[in-house]
Amino acid sequence: MDSVERLAHAINVxxxxxxxxxxxxxxxxxLKLESAECRDYVTEKLLKELGCKPTKQVIDVLISKLRNTARAGPTVEVPIRVAAIRAGSGFDLASGDKIILDLADLQGRVVEVSLQGAQLTTYRRVSFSRPPGLLPLPEPHLGDNVNVRQALAPILPFPGDDARTVVAAVWALTSLVPxxxxxxxxxxxxxxxxxxxxAKVLRELIDPNGSPLRRPPDSERDLFIAGASSYVLAFDNLTGIQKHLSDALCAISTGGGYSTRKLYTNDEEVVFTIRRPVIITSIDPVTVRPDFLDRTLLLELSALPDKRPILELEETHERCKARILGALLLSLQDALVARCFRRAEKLxxxxxxxxxHELALMAAESEHFGWTPEVVDAAIRSNRDQVRQLAVDASPIISLVTELAREGFEGTATQLLTKLEALAPKIQARRGDMPRSPEELGRALAREEPILRSRGVIVEKERGLAPARQRLIKLSLDSAAPVAAARRPVSLNPAHFAKRR
Structure with a gap:
């Protein structure tokens, strides 16, 4: 058993x-200690140590010792594909912080983004989880003669001066900072x-996988399991998304947790805490919930005028990957260095x-990005306005509330509902799109308030004077905000009053 003790001390857990x-x-x-792959690894170590095939009992003894050591040992986060090494809170390259991108190749190489530059290395301070399906990234081209705009041009279905190209680049850049x-x-x-x-091309720039595009999971549990098994989540051909999955994707986007009962147990809990970049494809927007749209970058595509053979496209994509990844990493390094030595201007x-938003503007000052900060800023803001308009077009109340705010309103929820019903097109009333009760109207106002605020609408809630002390809603326009556009002519097309998914 001396050999087992030696291995138990030699293996880091x-x-x-x-x-x-x-x-x-x-x-x-x-490797997860309880996985079959880890058991195979431990068996191989024992075989080399003992000089003969170990028995099941010996393997179990070593794994038990490793389990006890791991439970009593330090807490270490295990990244997938991209890691941030930090000395403390925040992030500062000048303090020795680094971004590490796992190429997941046979040599175990990574790209280290630090104050010294973006360098290919075999960095040994962090170990990565490499779940089944994870594929290696190409060695990035880290030369001086690359920029993201030029490198992306051959693989995107729109020109380099199109704002959508900027949006795609911003998504990819942000995904390198976990x-x-x-x-x-x-x-x-x-x-x-x-x-x-x-979607497949953009995912493969950062996190290639044997199954790059997947169908959406049916439950939050399956969604978080998918997030724990890959870095970029890419879901293809959605026709809509349920509220609980919309909320879960919001949590995964900004960093959230989920707990569930461990299978085959009554009282053991499994906890997932993840933050992931997400890609979704669909014919129509999958949801128009404001909290989801606030986290969304939108790419709207038109039918391709010229169809090219898929093998030709794949060859082009493969040829461009290394240059795009290299340009993104160099842009990221320049942005993080700039962040070290000067505070970002308050946006x-x-x-x-x-x-x-701030990262993209700093990257735009790099020669490796290809756009000016003004162009990047305009593209991000224009995209946000475009996304918000989706909510406005689908909402039965945003345009109506904006019109009331223009005139000024103060009254109860019941009085507000009566006013809105009087303004609403008859077709809307027939379809039942309008809130049906004061309580439902209150919930709708709370949900739409970020969009209303962006249109200059101020929603205030207060108590009236004694003795009634009624709850009052006050609507007005912010004089400091851009005046919301006047109400557009009412369309009689029922599709323009689509119900919120």
Whole structure:
């Protein structure tokens, strides 16, 4: 048993903040202690140590010792694909912080983004989880003669000066910083517009996988399990999304947790805490809930005028990957260095994902990005306005409340509902799109308030004077905000009053 003791001390084990136990393995890899793969690894180590095949009892004894050591040991987070090494809170390259991108190749190489630059290395301070399906990234081209705009041009279905190219680049850049909220990239377009191909291409830039595009899971549990098994989540051809999955994707985008009962147990809990970049493709927007749209970058595609053979496209994509990845990493390094030595200017009315907005503007100062900060800022803001308009077009009350705010309103929810019903087109009333009770109207106002605020509408709730002390709602326009556009002519097309998914 001396050999078992020696191995128990030689093998590095630890646990993560969710309680999962891990074992370090070659090369730069972490294995779940309870996995079959880890058992095979331990068996191989015993075979080399003992000189003969170990018995099941010996294997079980070693795993038990490793389990006890891991439970009593330090807490270490185990990343997938991208890691942030930090000395403390925040992130500062000048303090020795780093971004590490796992190429997941046979040599165990990574790209280290630090104050010294973006360098290919075999960094040994972090071990990565490499679940089944995870594929290696190409060695990035880290030369001086690359920029994201030029490198992306051959693989995107729109020109380099199109704002959508900037949006795609911002999504990819942000995905390389796992400690900030991640955008949900929603790619919409008619059949034959190349949505699935674009989603696959963008995912493979950061996190290639044997199954790059998947059908959406049916439950929150399955969604978080998918997030624990890959870095980029890409779901293809959605026709809609249920509220609980919309909320779960919001949590995964900004960083959230989920707990569930461990299978085959009554009182053991499994906890997932993840933050992931997300890609969704659909013909129509999958939801118009404001909290989801606030985290969304939108790419709208049209039918491709010229169809190209898929093998030719794949060859082009493969040829461009290394240059795109290299340009993104160099842009990221320049942005993080700039962040070290000067404070970012305070943005007026920034995107909900303000870290993404600031990172993109700093990257735009790099010669490796390809756009000016003014162009990037305009593209992000224009995209946000485009996304918000989806909610306005689908909501039965936003335009009506904006019109009332223009005139000024103060009254109870019942009085407000009466006013809105008087303004609403008859077709809306017949379809039942309007809130049907004061309580339902109150919930709708709370849900739409971020969009209303962006249109300059102020919603105030207060108590009236004694003795009634009624709850009053006051609507007005913010004089400092841009005046919301006048109400558009009412359409009689029922499709324009689509119910909220």
């Amino acid at each position: 630890y646990r993560d903040s969710c309680g999962t136990l891990w074992v370090d393995a070659p090369v730069n890899r972490a 400690i900030i909220p991640q955008p949900i990239l929603m790619i919409v377009g008619e059949q034959g517009s190349g949505k699935s191909l674009l 007026g009315d920034p995107h909900r994902l303000v870290d993404m």
